[in-house]
Amino acid sequence: MAFSERIARLKSSLIREILAAAQRPEVMSFAGGLPAEPMLPKVDWADMPASMGQYGMSEGEPALREAIAAEARALGVPCDASQVLIVSGSQQTLDLASKLFIDPGTEVLLEAPTYLAALQAFQLFGADCISVPQEADGPELAALRQRLENHKPAFAYLIPTFQNPSATRYSEAKREAVAALLDEFGVTLIEDEPYRELVFDEGQATPIVSRLKQASWIYTGTVSKTLLPGLRVGYLIATKDLYPHLLRLKQSADLHTNRIGQWQALQWLGSEQYRGHLAELRSFYRIRRDAMQAALLEHFGDLAEWEIPQGGLFFWLTLKQPLDTRTLLDAALAQNVAFMPGEPFFIDPDANPGHLRLNFSHVAPERLSEGLRRLAAVIRDAQNL
Amino acid sequence: MAFSERIARLKSSLIREILAAAQRPEVMSFAGGLPAEPMLPKVDWADMPASMGQYGMSEGEPALREAIAAEARALGVPCDASQVLIVSGSQQTLDLASKLFIDPGTEVLLEAPTYLAALQAFQLFGADCISVPQEADGPELAALRQRLENHKPAFAYLIPTFQNPSATRYSEAKREAVAALLDEFGVTLIEDEPYRELVFDEGQATPIVSRLKQASWIYTGTVSKTLLPGLRVGYLIATKDLYPHLLRLKQSADLHTNRIGQWQALQWLGSEQYRGHLAELRSFYRIRRDAMQAALLEHFGDLAEWEIPQGGLFFWLTLKQPLDTRTLLDAALAQNVAFMPGEPFFIDPDANPGHLRLNFSHVAPERLSEGLRRLAAVIRDAQNL
Structure with a gap:
């Protein structure tokens, strides 16, 4: 074989x-x-329209995309609904980004430690992974600069808010410094935020993508940690140079994300409940x-x-x-x-x-x-x- | 970029x-x-257990896998539930199979015409596609033999029952001949069957995979054409040499298929309703x-x-x-x-x-x-x- x-x-x-x-x-x-x-949470399905059973758009449900864009803007992420792609759990963002960027030997910049399933997804596509040591308030900046000077990563994959596994929350100063470095070297950022809402001790955590002036970016999140993982509903928001490719890759991967879960997620996002x-x-x-x-x-x-x-x-x-x-x-x-x-x-x-x-x-x-x-x-x- | x-x-x-x-x-x-x-169809969600909201297994829901294996066995496909992988619509089977088999330049054998989205998925991964002309009762057998003699395709992708676009249903004789040729040349078969149940004029259509004696195979189907496409629930059944790899690729792609849709599909499969x-x-x-x-x-x-x-x-x-x-x-x-x-x-x-x-x-x-x-x-x- x-x-x-x-x-x-x-x-x-x-x-x-x-x-x-x-x-x-x-x-x-x-x-x-x-x-x-x-x-x-106990969820209710009684009001779901029958039309959710039909094929849907590869981009995702328009109302859900609007709601996600509104939440992201409230965090400071400059975007509109046309930049939102609903994915089958944020794991799929890793698959789509791998397809978009990685050939065998493509360099990719990661935190050390980093999310295991991301590492595996990038390595599956043949990424040559480079890492930056993590400190209590984010990456070692000197090491980050040195990596950017000596390598040409296709993207940096960072989990700045309560990272799995290290639980690190980047300080505001490090967020600012990381954004400036990525802009300086023109390196695309993939910012993965599954845990943002699971916060026990308040503190600032403005998304790094909101501070970028030049670099392209993908910001990705999910309802899995706060609502129901069994729905398999996540999202990515991408700059306009990346979005059309990610959309076609999504279509080729699974046509579109299940609409049942998308409808349920929409009932919750932004609500008092x-x-x-x-x-x-x-x-x-x-x-x-x-x-x-x-x-x-x-x-x-x-x-x-x-x-x-x-x-x-x-x-x-x-x-x-x-x-x-x-x-x-x-x-x-x-x-x-x-x-x-x-x-x-x-x-x-x-x-x-x-x-x-x-x-x-x-x-x-x-x-x-x-x-x-x-x-x-x-x-x-x-x-x- | x-x-x-x-x-x-x-x-x-x-x-x-x-x-x-x-x-x-x-x-x-x-x-x-x-x-x-x-x-x-009008579907009911009232009885869905809350546990369907939790993360699930990458293989899919055990009861659904059993039901699908039982239906496949009734068609003559020799399999058990351990060979069934639930996918996010059968489009995902094409993505997983592409990852399993296709490097740039890998030869793949298709019908002419064939399903457009399959062609695009295989080409995205760099497949070198070879085609066999379709007649009213299935592929031209002499052309198929000639292709197999002159090429080394990683797999043959066939849609033998009411193909999209040609609507062709292979005759039993052609199914038998195709299976014998794939066995003779040791070429893996991917048999795609989204339309099997949408039959207007009865006729025999035993799956080709059930006739294979040597070759590996993937048999794939979906509930999208007969139940609700918005659920995004499909499946593949694979020989045991392929299954473990497909399972890991599934896990890396999106962890698992949404459980809400899997539960709904299970309410219907094999039922009187x-x-x-x-x-x-x-x-x-x-x-x-x-x-x-x-x-x-x-x-x-x-x-x-x-x-x-x-x-x-x-x-x-x-x-x-x-x-x-x-x-x-x-x-x-x-x-x-x-x-x-x-x-x-x-x-x-x-x-x-x-x-x-x-x-x-x-x-x-x-x-x-x-x-x-x-x-x-x-x-x-x-x-x-």
């Missing part, structure tokens, strides 16, 4: 395998990034975040360092005594605990041992301490071998 | 432009392939097909030749005096009539003038004769110039 050469780059997803193992009900899973089941739901969601997750912080202090205080996430769904731990955390998985699962090793979030996993990504939205608070106690014991065992 | 080299192959879709022009309410459109609005709906659909479309045939005889009897379609949504006309039908579009639209030129359905459009694809599901019967009269007049005018 002769497959395309990209299939040799198609990696097995460690996340898939961990999540499969974490399905057993007795497993306490810190591995996934699923919204908490009790916080999935949605604002109320988001407020509930934030306070629910804030409580879980705080409980996780307390349990981490109890069990991991001597083992690891971390920042308290101000939004998103994850703690990102750095072990004081690094080891390849992938080697801990079997022992943890034997103790009925699942977690996500940090190595796969880096371009060069072997050179970046000693991080763990721990989700705080899934494990019930009463099992939290026990789960983290077991995980800490697994780490201590491994470090004493 | 440096795009990937595939963007140079990203064609503007003539269909998109024609459909946009055909939106004007005064236009009688024979151009599209939309299900008739009155035949979209669905059987009743399909029977109504067939008799509704049969009446429209017969009305179209009568109107064509009246206005096109001296202009063109055609076979009466035994299923599907289209008549495929061959002008007795060929001309490039793309040149007729503006004149037709000026008369408020839209149709689909035949040239884009061929690898080499300029070498294949003189076909029209006419949809019979959309224009109301009372306007049919007037629409075809105007279209015939446009053709006559052009031929007399």
